[in-house]
Amino acid sequence: MDHGAPLGAWGEAPSGRVLDPKTEAFARARLGEPLGAPGPSETAGRGAGQTVHDNSALTPERMHALFPGVEWSLEASLRARFSRGMSYLNLMSWRAGDVVRLPDAVVFPTSHDDVLKVLAACSAQGIAVVPVGGGTSVTGGVDTPNLNTVVVCSLDRMSEVQNLDTESGIVTVQAGATGPQLESYLKDRGWTLGHFPQSFERATIGGYIATRSSGQSSSGYGRIEDLLVGAEVATPVGTLSVGGYPASATGPDLRHVVLGSEGALGIVTSADLRVRAFPTFREYSAAIVPGDFSAAARVVRALTRSPLRPTIVRASDEAETKALLTMSGPGGVLGGAFSMYMRMRRALPGSLIIVGWESESATTLAAMRAFARETLADAGTVSIGGRPGRSWVASRFLGPYQRDAMMDAGYLVETFETVVVWSAIDDTHHTLAEVVRTQLGDDSYVMAHISHSYEVGASLYFTVLAGARSDPRASMDRWRSAKAAIMDALAECGAAVSHHHGVGRDHRDFLPAAIGPVGEDILRAMKTTLDPGWIMNPGALVTRSDGQR
Template sequence: MNDLVTHSIPRSVWHGWGDPAERPALGDEAWTELAARIGVDRSDVAPPVPIDEVRLRPSRLGEAPLAALAGAVGPEHVHTDRRWRIEHAGGKSYPDLYRLRTGDASQAPDAVVVPGSAAQVGEVLRVCEEHGVAVVPFGGGTSVVGGVGAVSDGASGPGRQRAVVTLDLRRLTRVVKVDPKSRLATLEAGLRGPEIEQSLHPHGLTLGHYPQSHQEATVGGYVATRSAGQASTGYGRVDDLVVGARVVTPRGELVLGGRAPASAAGPRLLDVVVGSEGTLGVITEATVRVAPLPTVKRHGAWFFPSFAVAATALRTLVQSVGHGGMPDVCRLSDEDETRVNLTLAGAMGQRLLRYTDLRGTSTPALLVLVWEGTDRSEVRHRRTAAGRVLSRCGGRRLPAQVSRAWERTRFSGPYLRDELMDRRVLADTLETATTWDNLPRLHTAARAAISGALEVEGRRAVVMCHVSHVYAAGASLYYTFLTAAAEDPLAQWRSVKTAASDTIIRAGGTITHHHAVGTDHRAHLAAEIGPLGVGILRALKEQLDPAGILNPGKLIPDLPPGPPGEETAPTAQHARAGA
């Protein structure tokens, strides 16, 4: 529902997201609104530095490991040149983007290795363990929590930094098997979102997984981060969809699940891998549940007098009709997000605001719904049932065009952040989830924490929130915030992230619903899972990756220091990873 145009970015300039030739831009009305809300000057442009001016240290990879890696995958698949290293110097978090835009590639790997098979992945891990080289698995590079930066932890010795290679899985793109009878598909980890759908559609099937990163994200990334898509209320999160995986670790290959629709053969070891973020092994293949390709789609939109009333309506709906009766897409915007989005939508948005105002709701909360299926009557039944519940709970129907307009631009957000950063706007997102009884409290507390951290020294901010994943027991909360960037935007960002994360933990939410942990949430994970939980994760790491080469500094919190003179577990791992 944004007022967008398209422009191109020269390839000589580093860009943040997708194909620069397809990058949309905010139109005049949007910039007028942002100038009024946060004081942004559209003419104050801070473009990214040219690729040739990005600061990049020399590779620390010695001749021996470089030659061994070339022997493992072929010399043409080991890259140490400037562009390859810079384009793997992080993901899409605000710090990652800001560093590269301003010419800082300090988190670039020393080389990028591109294996062509699970066997080659295993050989790369063997070589790296032997030479004390850290390995960062890399799919689409879409992490927004610092999950793929080449962080070196000094494990090669006191005062030294060990070399880091990025393991890019782009060559692992085979469709291993499609089983229409069982509705299962086995896919290699490097397949990206559009490629997944292209491979399944000829069989009349879909994965139904459409995160905002759909264009770039991969199967392996979905599984490694426990991803949730925009239609996950209907199709399920990835951790609902994955039934098996092949994972290469420094201690061998794990082949997990996929034998049967259910099993009582001990704890489900597949759950060790799902959400492991490349710290325990490299996912090379996943078997996932797929669904019939929808032939029927219906859209709907409703407005409510407040976000609280709308959230109660969603809870009533999911608990009345069950998960199988829910719309596939449920997106509920709070009052601030509704007003901003409708204002940015131009003439149509202004008409909708006048319409709701005339009906006694000057600060509406907008609910966008999409139903999909293969049976017209079944889709109609779900839509009708939802309408009855939502009307009974105080909702009023809007034209379905509102939902269609949202769907047309639902993948534009990452592009728009690049546009905002060009104009010195700090723009980012964070998310959580909680139970229905706690949702109002968490929504208010997290919003206040974000606003309080941003609105300092007379600055103004836009803080918006929406629900995009609905469960019988609760829902997600997804915040977007915008403000004029301070002199030190990274310090400004850290203050917001810390305030919001502290508040989320105190208020009983999860530190992440679907963005994963990475580096950004690592310090807060211990508060959610406790010291025993941290110990379990570290024990798994010790078993599968005893030299500690896999994705250092991500996911797994540090253990507290032991008594004086006693070596802690991380130090023991690092000693074994020596140069």
């Protein structure tokens, strides 16, 4: 977590998050008038002074005694930075000036042994520990629980690349490294991890693993679980080393206990990750699939079921296609080119598909591209050329900045996501869009895309926009009740609680229905084994059978 990062916002400074004029026009037309500055945006990004309070249950003396040799801080503004993640409700709580529980201290271990010591001390004293990587959780995974004493264990000082096994294609890296830190090391040496979530700029390797993250190029590179060869985990009962082999038949695969453990079982301190030759050849393209979203889903399915599948496949529904067409700024795909606009109009109504190919081999890329072109042509799609694809790739990390700008204008902006098998995709898409519309009413806009696809199904990622309210708490309540209806609808559709955001505190109550009482008992047993005092990220992922943290 970048300590200089603004509070309650993604972007560095308000200038970096100006609403692009076409987006603003679109928002005005669909969501109603924005709120003019000065508004809540003034507090955000400035330190939100009013939310910071000083009292900590821990004193410097106690800290020295508890964590000898480990760096720490009791400073209130620093503790505030570590008190929340990046969900809409998190960001709004800054803007609303909500007084939230701060962690009592932040510790900064630098090694696996440091982390072991921190956990042993906290375990002995019954002090709760919240592991924090980039702090980009959107499911309440890093929100400070309301308990007696809470220490954040930050992975900020653990971002070293420890080894690169070029024969095996495995990098060993400390869990606190961010995407850019690892990728720049790898790129210098001709390799890539290929894991690019939209939160790439800030999220960490440990966070990826703990939440089962999936990057935007997952069709080509796989999810984080496909990249994880092995991991070192510090737990209150000692060290757990998992994996180390490409695959094995040695009982249950304990890597999959660590993947998705969300700080509730232990702290990943380093990971062995599969890397690939840096893809010197890269191409992106876009097309419109005429017809409704189900036609686009079938195209994605056909693209995904081949070994020649593209590295990136993304299909927007009609609502998102319309929005992307309108917003030509960052996040918009047309870059203002009139000819493309005309070609696109001809094919509309329809769904925008973006495909990308990355390879270190030009021949392989050509084979992949030929397969996709044939598949797209068979489906009667209208190509709109390489520019929208390139433009999407160039701006793919800009979404969060635009979110800030939309929030500055007072709009509600949030996303949710799920995953289903292909036979349930249309129903899930329809049902959820309808639920959002019913919940949020006329001054709202819901759009969706498939960005992660598999042979047997795909994720659905929804973006929800709604009109500005001058009282931030009204917007927050509005979203809270919509979200509750969304979670119920997902369960009814047989769709997963999450495809890549995780469970955290926000989805925790919906997990038991999905995994059943026996499944829940397995999680509890894992937890009790690794964390007998239940000090690890209490309230996230799993609760005791009596519902207590």
